[in-house]
Amino acid sequence: MSEKVLMKGNEAMAESAMRAGCRFFFGYPITPQTEVAAYMAKMMPKVGGTYLQAESEVAAINMVYGASAAGARVMTSSSSPGISLKSEGISYMAGADLPGVIINVQRGGPGLGSIQPSQADYWQATKATGHGDFHIVVYAPSTVQEMADYAFKAFDTADKYRVPVMIMADGMLGQMMEPVVLPEARALEDLPEKPWATNGHGHKRPHNVANSLYLTAEDLEDLVRERYERYDAIIEGEQEAESYLTDDADIVLTAFGGAARVARSAVNAARERGIKAGLVRPITLWPFPTDAIEAVLPQAKAFLDVEMNMGQMLEDVRLAVAGRAPVEFFGRTGGVIPNPDEVLAAIVALNEKVGE
């Protein structure tokens, strides 16, 4: 077991990715993910890896596409406006069944927005990371420890299902320092075989092709349907959530990532006041952990969704609750972090409302 070290979230993700066997990183500067790229630039040459500063986010994601097609574990990192530029490439990766890891250290939007922490890219990440029928797996860590854990796990998930995987962080998590135990480094020879990789056939197999173009509509439909069977397996097997004090909870908060830290404080404060509050914290945003919502439904009187946006995950919570309990929302946006007192006030108000 590694010893505990104090690290910034952004650096923990970078170090953890390298420990997962990532030896190729392609990036483009943007705040507030800078430390990921800076860490890679410093460390990759020491392990014989490649850090390359691309000419644009568009080029960077296409380098990820190429390195992945060539069989490598590869990552890029950006922040909200940069993720928009990467969306075309992510769609191509999904269409060519190429694994890869994309970090989004979110900032306020739309447009150039702000450089403060935000969660306003939830819809983009979970509903439409690019054009076409596809999903990507989205992990939303809430601590520096989880940033390390899921940056590592993301590569295994990506390779297992041949899908792009996103780590949804935010400027707060990326910049904060916390103690973290880093995962043990994976030996490169233990990484999964990729018989589909375009790495030169050596006259030993038919040529491999990485491609997302199908000119016959029925062929593409068949392929997309096959892909959706894989998505069903992901929905079945990969949902992750933390349930905190939910066993007897009347008021169940739902929150992910940085907002979940605030929500947890508010739940604790509510408990001190005698309000039975709890928290369901989705760790996978896609697949959305409907099972965890289902588990708290029998005793929950109402839900309070807390996000650093105008209410995006809110829609998935309502879909999971399916009208069986009221779902209210508290959010701050633009880069504003909610404070526990205002979330507590929302819990108190909701508790009074459902208690009547």
Next chain:
Amino acid sequence: MADNEKDLKVVFERPHALLPVVTNFCPGCPHGIVERLVAETMDELDIEGETIGVAPVGCSVISYDFFGCDMIEAAHGRAPAVATAVKRVHPDGVVFAYQGDGDLASIGMAETVHAATRGENITVIFINNAIYGMTGGQMAPTSLPNQVTQTSPYGRDVATAGNPIRVSELLNALDGPAYIERVCVDTPKNVRKAKKAIKKAFQNQLDGVGYSFIEVVSTCPTNWGMTPQDAFAWMRENMLPYYPLGVVRDVTADGFANAAEAAAARNAACPIAHPELKTEGGN
């Protein structure tokens, strides 16, 4: 009969690196000639097994079905970025991009320029036929002044649509490239010259000389609305004066071992680029 068969010799056949399939190219399209030259090169250098080709959006996008080596279809304009990464993952492999003018010089200009200036040790084959073929004949970045296309129906007005780009000359402003040559494939003689250039562009990669770029001035009989022969005549008359054939850069012919040596010589007067030089004011 039996004696005659014994005397038969194969003098011309499909290159191994070109799969036995029917291409989707229009009759008279020079793509077939150029792809054959690339395949012959792979055969002659015995590199099909370690070659990875990248074909982005355009008429050549389906090349993944034609070339026998491993192939990657890339997004529009992004082949140089994709090829860069493949070469970084497999530095001992052979990586080429095969791109048209809209792809390479319009939507993919940033990727083109930056792969070239990084001096990626890859081979780029650039088909310049002054038009977007696959989408039905729109104005391209290399369409000539006054050239009529679907989206320049009154002829390319340079006052509003701008001037064509001479890509080979533009890339020659950079330190990264090792070899840039412009060829065409309108006659057997020119096909042989083009073959020589393409082969050199791959040999350079094997020898670690650096980024090699072959511009093939080409035609599009279908979208130009001409017979293949008329198209070649129009190309010779109009395109070659604008895009002159020949070697634009060749660092080995200039006496350098590779592009990096040539670049170092060009910036010899810059102290930070040459830390071995003693300079004033620094340490």
